[in-house]
Amino acid sequence: MRLFKTPNIRFMRYKYLALGITALIVLAGLLNVIFGKGIKLGVDFGEGTLIRVIFKTPVSVSDIRSELSAVGLGNSVIQETGKNGREFQIRTMEVIRTREGPELESHEKQANDVIAALRGDDGREEQAAGRLDLNGVERRALAGLLETQFPGQGEGLADRVISQRTSLGIYSDFGELSEAGLGSEASSFLKEKTYLGKLTVISRETVGPQVGKDLRRRATQAIIWSLIGMLIYIAFRFKLANGVSAIFTLTQDVLITLSIYSFTNREINLPIIAGLLTIVGFSINDTIVIFDRIRENQKTLRKMPLEEIMNLSLNQMLGRTFITSGTVFLTVLALFLFGGKVINDFAFIMLVGTIEGIYSTIYLSCPVVLFWQKLFKPRKGGRR
């Protein structure tokens, strides 16, 4: 079975159109970055605090926003991350800049404010009465409490309660304790001595400006050095023209992907940089396969002009290009659909990059080589 029987598409005929489309997308992205929404840097690069919470009962984004507005943090980015309206991700946007001093502490204070605002008065009475929050209590403290009523069993019971809490995320009622394998005696004891807090903070991340700057620098370095590394390798294995064209291709990969990304509400964090570099590596991989075939065809078909050889090679490799991108696309799609919120941005940029990679392989790498050859090789019948 073959995807494309003997394709003979004259790819090279549309090279100017393709270059035009590329320019258009990159320009749109550039305008968006400069005048529009722009590229949003995430927590990894020292911008604000990211808090993930899970609520006992479903709440809405607008509820959360009004609670945060009351303490002057209404401009935080609030996103629902679970399907049942209970999991949210909140990112504070106020960035505190001071020249020197406790910058991280102010980020942290803000995060504490957010959590305090979300909690409101919840649990204040219970705590005053000396009851513990079963949705927040540490294993050791819980074991201590259980030990007073069930001597010798405190540790074991606490383990069960905590591991059930870990798999649920949060207890929404005491009935769920029986699923943890707790006897009715222990359940009713806990019901009496503890209460169920309204929410649990499942993660919070803050990167201070110093480390953020450092990570920005390192991300830039990683990108620049891998581009240089590839240029050298390709120039060494093929010709300089191929190396230059490869760099053009990957620059386009990065620019187009970032342009499209800038139109979404997603932020740039470290995994996105990893995604970009993978796209670059993967797209260059496609390009190399084409260059490899061109090199081989040049040996056997000496008479044919370069443009024709490129067309032939692109057609010969078309099946492979689509199949490989297809399998990678399938895996990335799985990650996008099932991988969860934490990795979702990464999966998204990989999806965009995989599709874009096919296009850049066909429509950028070859034309650039062609232009380079025309520019630096004297034409037949030329003056010299």
Next chain:
Amino acid sequence: MKKGIRWKLILTLGVTALAIFLFYPPKDKIKLGLDLKGGIHLVLQVVTDDAVNIETDTEIARLQEQLKKKNVVYKAIVKGDVGVFTIQGLGTDQEAILKNILDESFQEWDYSFIGETISLRMKDQAARYLKEQSVVQALETIRNRVDQFGVSEPLIQRQGMAGDRIVVELPGVEDPERVKNLIKTTAILEWKLVRAGPAPDEATLLAPFGGTVPEDAQVVKGDPKREAGFYLLDRVATVSGKDLRTVRRSVDEWNSPAVSFSLNPDGGRRFEKATAENIGKQIAIVLDNRVISAPRVESVIPAATGGIIRGRFTIEEAEDLVVVLKAGSLPAGIRYLEERTIGPSLGADSVRQGLISFLVAVVSVMTFMIFYYRLSGLNAIAALILNNIILFGALAYFRAALTLPGIAGIILSVGMAVDANVLIFERIKEEKALGKGILNSIATGFSRAFSAIFDSNLTTIISAIFLFQFGTGPIKGYATTLIIGLVANMFTAVFVSRLIFDLTVPKSAKRLSI
């Protein structure tokens, strides 16, 4: 069976067995990263200037003593920038004596005379040494504290080879505030005699002294959680944390949490003397320059007895105080630069979601390969499975932590691993279409496709290596799995796939299911 094939088969089976041995059972052998296990990741900075400042203070005190001894007249000593101070208003004809003192016992300092002002600057080498020492000591102290606190498999190391940053990773710890305070506490504990106080503000406190602080005393605030107000204390401590022999958590006579201590012989004698001379007066217990309690001395405390520190502690606070007192004080302040807390439920979620997407990815790629390449697709699947086995074996061998981006790397390498097979199979089809025999097509397919496979895998590896070099924790995990996956791919897709064809396609084959 041909001899060459037999050896190849043995090698393949050997590698498979070794890989399985390395990662089985995966629960124990595959290390999970902090983002999957839950825990706290902290990056902190040692304020190394503190160490220089403290040293400067000690040196100034030493200099003052010597100047007094030699009767050198001067107006004042003023501290400037870090590691810099000046002697002002030096009396006439005193230059030679001062020079003599400085040359003899202050060789760590550069000095210059400008009229009657002498400025001293700590030598770079000395300052560098002090800073370096403060980071090393801080690292050691934090390690001690974390060990005492009881965290399994903590990671505490300097970021980079030099520099003032320390990374602390504590898996499974849920209460970040407590840990942060535990690490950050400088933990300088002193007992100082109380001259006056507590008073609601400084002015009231100093009123009996004419509004100024006596030269050998200092004003110290009460720790807001424990003792309110301001105290006037002796500048010199009677005993300090360095004199402690043992500390443990205990309770006071009202059964509230406290810390009991005993002193070493020297400290004990000083304590005995001080209590004997000051019966009826208060002695303040000062932690990190905050009064935590100021008990009244009721009787002489004999050297061997030791005592108790009360301070309205909770059980946890008393426990933590014991930990920091045992582990010793920090040589310099600590500042947090980065902190990430991942709860155990988020980590568990990520593992589950990662596993689901991995399975979906593998199954869909396998289905596609069988659908498109028929029996040869099975060959690619065998190679893919072996690729993953090797990948997990290598992960276990290198003791590399599996992170969420690492799982993404594995999933991605599934997609990329079949690329090599696709290149080869497409080539075989082309060769067949040209009318070559089956065995010949297979041989040419593999040899022609190899350069493309090698080049393309290598470029991806190049970018992954730079990611590894510049990335942090989770990203390193991603680069690791991607690199291992691609290297293993060169073995499985080229070597093992070929072997499977050799084993399954008979010499006389007229058709190939591809």
